[in-house]
Amino acid sequence: DQQVKQNSPSLSVQEGRISILNCDYTNSMFDYFLWYKKYPAEGPTFLISISSIKDKNEDGRFTVFLNKSAKHLSLHIVPSQPGDSAVYFCAASALGGTASKLTFGTGTRLQVTL
């Protein structure tokens, strides 16, 4: 049972344009969401997060939007740069649990073209 879903396995965007990566979740207990970026043969690196008490969090070119009623979050990258080409994982946690255990989505591969 996939509790965190990224339905688009890949996305191609031109340099300078906006990249929008989507993520859906099913578990109502999730209250903290994160995006990680992963290059091949490397570990994921933390990108940006959002708590369920907010609907938007911005950090430079990266903005995450959360729609709790739709159980949907999205990551916007503006403007997209070639170095943004990577796999992006959405992750969620329920902080009321006994460990900071994250549930990851399957990832979306972003390709930023020149």
Add this chain to the structure above:
Amino acid sequence: DGGITQSPKYLFRKEGQNVTLSCEQNLNHDAMYWYRQDPGQGLRLIYYSQIVNDFQKGDIAEGYSVSREKKESFPLTVTSAQKNPTAFYLCASSIYRGDYGYTFGSGTRLTVV
């Protein structure tokens, strides 16, 4: 510099052999995790540990074993019972009950030959 170190980066194993992947962190994090990544799939949790001498099975623990004798170390043994061990293995750590994301190691690619 604080961080999390996985070794080796590449590992080859013959069928029927057990192999142990190393994971060490100097971040003073209480919780540690092992994930597996397969092509076209997300990260799947194998085992996690909240404190020393305690660990819990994740979603795909069959064929794996772990130990947590020291706070800094969380080795993963891939046993011969694991039917499809070829994968990219990631170790991570986090502050216990914190609201922070994980710090990941750079991973170990295991290939069964």
